[in-house]
Amino acid sequence: MSKIQHRSLYLEVADRVRDLIERGDLAPGERISEKQLCERFGVSRTPLREALKVLASEGLIELLPNRGARVMRLTLKMVKDTYDLMGALEGLSGELACQNISDEGIKAIRALHDEMLRHYRDRNLANYFQVNQKIHEGILAASANEVLQEMYSNLSQRVKRVRYSKKMTDDFWHRAVQDHEHMIIALEARDGKRLGQILRDHLCNKLEAVSLAGVIEEERTLDAANA
Structure with a gap:
């Protein structure tokens, strides 16, 4: 290095x-x-x-x-509490993005979406995650709310290691791609209410995925480790 x-x-x-x-x-x-x-x-x-x-x-x-x-060890409650806040912020960002984003901005996110799908078809999880993150960042940036973006970024750092876990199953990966398909459709239609709800549900699905993948510790395990 x-x-x-x-x-x-x-x-x-x-x-x-x-x-x-x-x-x-x-x-x-x-x-x-x-x-x-x-x-x-x-x-x-x-x-x-x-x-x-x-x-x-x-x-x-x-x-x-x-x-x-x-x-820091992560427990399911810690991640859930963080995801609850992130979901609210990301949902709001979707609503604001549909109001503020330019046509060129929508095309740029559509291009990222198409690139992400190519990585999904190639089963290239690392590249998929990179582009996936750019899509979420693009929607956040399109909200034009700097305070929202800063709050979201701070929360996201806490759980990034589980949100982009390499242990995601094929079933949840497929569901995540479907969520993104619905996201881009809502964004192109400038349907802020719909996009906001999809983004909130998307995080809920991700929480379920990482909890089942075993990348978050049980509370009792954490208590024993800290004893």
Whole structure:
């Protein structure tokens, strides 16, 4: 891995560690080795510790008094509570997007949708997730509400590692694609009420998918691990 160059160093480090968490290279509950990460990124402990504070504020890690830090464990309740808020925000973004988006913006999201379908047919899950995320980001951006976008982004960081889980079954993947088909139809019709409801239901379906896939811990497991 290349050494980190400029920009505020601790923010660069935060980006790198966040990526490790989202990819699953740092597992839920895993202790974070400052020594290993400093060597990996070619930085001192000071920017790393500042980066860990940033990630703690995002809910990705927890700082342990006099014991360093570890990756935050996710329980079904924690994810459900987060998805409830995200669903409300994403639903509103769909309603606003239909009011504000340009015809060119709709065409751009349609192009992303078609690209996502190609990745689905090729069974390329990694590329599918990348384009899928761009579609949701495009709808959020089209809402033209910066406060909504910032709130959603902060919440999304907490659950990104489960929302884009590689353990999604074929059945749920098919259902997700169907949801996106309905999304693009509603967007092209500028039916904000319909699009908002589809986006809310889509997150509910995703919660069901990740809970069944076993990527979220049971409350009792978390309690035992923290004991």
